[in-house]
Amino acid sequence: MSISLNGVTKYFGSDLVLNEVSDEVPQGSLTALLGPSGSGKSTLLRIVAGLTSLDGGHVELSGRDVTDVPPRDRRIGFCFQDYAPFRHLSVFDNVAYGLKVQRVPRAQRRREVDELLRLVRLEPFADRYPRQLSGGQRQRMALARALAIRPEVLLLDEPFAALDAQVRSELRTWVRNLQRELGITTILVTHDQGEAMEVADRLVILNEGRIEQVGAPDHVYDHPATAFVRGFLGPTTTLDGVTWRPHEIELGSPGETGVAAHVIDVIRLGFEVRVVVKDHSGSTSWVQLTHEQSRRLDAQVGEAVVVRPRAEVFEVL
């Protein structure tokens, strides 16, 4: 199911949180709504679900205007950041909730819930209660519960934010694979650009209630439409007034072409090395090197160098 947003506008009191947001989310895509906190991304997600009303514009699901359709008639799966487990129900009953509402017969319900629990790898936990699950397990339970009603759209609000680093990266991969397998149109809200780049096949970058740019992660990363997008998507460094990504510039020996500078710090982060330099105008920037490059260069603090864009970057440009 495709989702189309036309001029979606929302005020909280007198604050404009969404300013005429329009976008077409294609069927089967995994779109990340990416932006800093307060950019309106969660509000936009809630509007798609029908959980928040809108002050202007309309929302269409597969061409049908659902702006005034209540959430329970939209057939969307929604997962909250806190997973909102039904605390008084077992894992099985949590997942079965939507099927019960639809009056699915008991035997069929059992079959479908078992299948979903297998899908999210929670079969052994069917009789447990949410308080007996870990964060990652609760999240998978919430996903299974949302998927039970066979929604045509899946909406995930900061799905990995409450998990620790290890579980988070495992679940990211798992969610991406699951989404591809099911082919369900998915929107995910996140403030973490790394997460968005890794999981999504489409980025929508929001800032102060407006869309800054839409596109495939690689494209947006390499061709940011605005200074905000460039800054938000990854570290930047400025050389002679031009902004570059740290891996797009390199160091050379004094006398070669480039901006003259001297090394003020060398930071070793395992597989990569950051060389911080200060140029003649006094502005600092940093260059990202691999371990191997760093060893070859053997930059020392205080040493004079030149900084220049890499040759291959010019070829691309």
Add this chain to the structure above:
Amino acid sequence: MKRPPLLLRIGVLCYVGVLVGVPLAFLFQQAFRRGWGAFWTALHDHTMDSALILTAKVAVVAVPLNVLFGVGVSLWIVRHPSRFTRILDRLIDVPLAVSPIIVGLILELTYAQNGWFGSALSALGWRVIFSTPGIVMASAFVSLPLVSRQVIPLLRVIGDHQEQTASTLGASPVRIFCTITLRSIAWAVIYGVTLTLARVIGEYGAVLVVSGNIAVVTQTLTLNIGANFENYNSYQGFVGAVVLALMSVAVLLVLSIARQRERRRSEYLA
């Protein structure tokens, strides 16, 4: 941090023992000082039984009314906040600061024959003061906030994500209320209902003013106990008091169970 000193423990136990334990034991001793037979006979005193029945009738009306009001107003205040609900949130606790005698007085000023609505009510042939409706109103007044005081903080902690999730799963508002909301606040409601019941059954001052305290007709069990004491029939009074004390012990039991259930929930929430 080490444990509190032993002396403090002994001090607290003595304090609570003298203040609560000794009087409670004394009360039971007084009621049974003439043996089981006499107790049994006193239990079947006609005036006391009428009073007990009236108390039960009042509780059957006032408690459900206050529970419905308490749960409803809590949901309204927490889930649909507005300037108006902020005022309501403040107002709702006022009854706890009003002296029972004042409660009785103001109901009289409003609903007695020479009160604000007196002539309108007599025109309709309705009698509120010196009659059961007045007793119900006085009992409802003094116990008004007891449910919402338990439910409002819990609703705030739980949040509305479970309810919203249920709505995306296709559940109707009524279904969400029954299967999600009510289940989440069940123990807090039980706690509040128990406090309400205890307060309604135990109210004395407010009921004294509005009922007229006519034996067999408008005399509740608490009024009956007081009247027996004033008429130098303290033994009969103690028998009535033991009936109410047993109710209080049952109330304590329910409260302590409800508190344990609540704690288990709050541990999970933390």
Add this chain to the structure above:
Amino acid sequence: MGKGIGVGYISLIVLIPLAALLTNAFNKGLVSFWTAITQTEAIDALRLTLLCSLGAALLNAVAGTATAWILVRDRFWGQGLLNAIIDLPFALPTVVAGVTFYTLYGPLSPVHVNITGSWIGITVAIVFVTLPFTVRSVQPVLESMSFNAENAAATLGASSYQVFRTITLPTLLPSILTGTGLAFARAIGEYGSVVFISNNLPYHSEVASSYIYSLATSGQTNAAASVAVFLLMLALVLLAAFNITSVQLAKRHG
């Protein structure tokens, strides 16, 4: 529609009657209101009520904090029973407490202690009914308080008393104040538990609620309403003052 019924209910039971009280207190003018609350009998009753309530609230502020402390940080046999029995004054009808205290500490006292008709008897009854307030307000705060700050203070060389004075007490103070305020407000209006033991001697052992009752039953409705308004305002102002101080203190301690 539910909202309308709710507002109607609270209006019929609480708001309209309170409005009726205000009009009855002031419909003969401010002078009559002032006369009613400055009668010697009124002043004596109000003073007695305030002093006994204050004494009882203060006693329970200390004893209640100690009780909460014992319930949270001690372990002993019968602790569960102690925890449950603290609520008894909430659950026990006031009249039952009243007649029990009257018999136990009255003219026919089996322990030969007669405190009826005096401020002592009134205070004892009030101490009983207000016992749970401070305990139940301090207990949850103590439970959620970590030992870290106390332990840190101890490692810095503070004595047990200094730790209590400088770390524990400031953390508990807002909840102690809240509980004491509630107890105070309740005590000011108390009737059922006090009326038997007090003997209701005008100018001597008559509390404010008893005085209002006697005015009302002798047909002096306006005077009763005036004293009632004053007593009610007193309770609300005290409650608000305690609450505001408590919130301010809590803010200062972050």
